[in-house]
Amino acid sequence: MTAITAATELRSFTLAELQALCQEQGWPAFRAKQLFQWLQQKGAWSFSEMSNIPQSMRDVLAEKYQLAAPQVLKKQCSKDGTTVKWLLEFADGAKIETVLMLYERETARDRATVCVSSQSGCGMGCAFCATGQYKEYRNLTAGEIIAQCLIADKEARERGFNQLTNIVFMGMGEPLLNMDNLKRCILLINDEQGLNIGQRKMTVSTCGIVPRIYELADWNLQIGLAISLHSADAEVRKRLMPKASHYSLNELLEAVHYFREHTGRRVTAEYALFQGVNATVEAAHQLGNLLTGTDILVNIIPANYVEGSEFLPCTAEEQRQFLAILSTYNVSAQVRESRGTDIDAACGQLRRR
Ligand code: SF4
Structure with a gap:
């Protein structure tokens, strides 16, 4: 190795x-x-x-010198052909997963988005996440993250897209615990002589490492930020995200506000709905109360089943009710299309098989 x-x-x-x-x-x-x-x-x-x-x-x-050149251990395509997932292995045996999602092929709004991993495994241990069930993890180098983008870019081009267009740092790992490599990677991907993908086409997703959100804002880049919120109730959030809940919801929202003010970029809050846990009527009102008056966009994620997890996806009716309540608080929300569930490529399903 x-x-x-x-x-x-x-x-x-x-x-x-x-x-x-x-x-x-x-x-x-x-x-x-x-x-x-x-x-x-x-x-x-x-x-x-x-x-x-x-x-x-x-x-x-x-x-x-070395070259970040992962070996493809497995490549899977969803039945509808819009999602591709790779299981990759680096020279030291570290394994990761990368997912490419292809949108609207026939229109001018073609979008090829790659969801990259920033760590192999993750130490945050979120209870609903397949990646968080593994104890061992290591940071990926900037080159190892870029290698995932290059693989996805090649695939997108082979499928008739002009190029890879968007990058979301939402795969395995917590990107804000790998700051130096994250920044380096963003700047390299943005380079005209590299993949030349605009900063506004990149979104960093965090479970909410508060001091690092301030640091990210101070980079003065035009990248987007998504926070994994998943509950507006401190106790429920602690159950779902024990380590991330080290920071209070107030501290998290203050950091988000700072990011918004500093970068001018609107922030997204990810919210996966789990039956009887955070998808209840009470949970919807709590979220409405927490976010009313902000312009944070709530991304509702129809949760996906993760083997061995105690958390179950909510029903379509619970989701409809949740959104209806949220709208009474004038909180903007959208339901994120869940892609690649048949190949375990959807949110929270990535793991090192
Ligand atoms: S949700 Fe993100 S931060 Fe939490 S364990 Fe999974 S990969 Fe890590």
């Missing part, structure tokens, strides 16, 4: 860092740009693929 470190994993390098590397090695400056394109745009998985780079240079790189 090969340990991957951010310092030697070349897909995590910025163009400036590659330029410095070339200078240090005595290689011409234009090689840095060629390397950057292979790593960030063309999606090279090995140094041997880099056909316009001299063999001697490739040999040095292969000896001293």
